[in-house]
Amino acid sequence: MHELSVASAVVEKVLEFVSAHSVKKVLAVRLAIGELSHIEAEQLRFCYVAITEQTPIQDSALEIETVEAVVNCERCRYRGRPKYWDDALSVGPIPTMECPNCGGAVEIAEGNDCAIKSIRFAVEDDGLAIPAA
Numbered sequence: 001m002h003e004l005s006v007a008s009a010v011v012e013k014v015l016e017f018v019s020a021h022s023v024k025k026v027l028a029v030r031l032a033i034g035e036l037s038h039i040e041a042e043q044l045r046f047c048y049v050a051i052t053e054q055t056p057i058q059d060s061a062l063e064i065e066t067v068e069a070v071v072n073c074e075r076c077r078y079r080g081r082p083k084y085w086d087d088a089l090s091v092g093p094i095p096t097m098e099c100p101n102c103g104g105a106v107e108i109a110e111g112n113d114c115a116i117k118s119i120r121f122a123v124e125d126d127g128l129a130i131p132a133a
């Protein structure tokens with residue numbers, strides 16, 4: 001299951017952060033998930049809750065935001081939103097790897113991965129947010 005390995009990687013990073021910064025309690029972890037990463041937010045949330053049980057980050061909130069995909073076309077220098085299949089059988093629009101401008105093959109520039117954007121935590125009783133990277 002894709003989401004489980006993503007959740008494990010996230011939890012591992014947050015736990016590293018916790019031990020490196022003498023964090024008392026993690027309040028929330030904010031993730032940016034690329035539209036093309038094939039990560040299902042609800043599945044990820046479910047895995048996160050399961051993995052964080054019995055750890056210092058148990059009960060922290062997982063906030064998920066979606067990053068819109070951006071593609072690059074080598075041929076016509078197009079950079080922007082991908083072209084979508086309008087498939088009636090699928091739940092949402094499916095991005096294609098075809099340039100909306102010239103029909104050439106595009107490369108994914110953004111929206112292909114998952115990153116921790118911030119970790120909100122308490123050292124004392126006051127919450128404090130800093131960027132994770």
Ligand SMILES: [Zn+2]
Nearest residue numbers: 073076099102
């Ligand atoms: Zn193009």
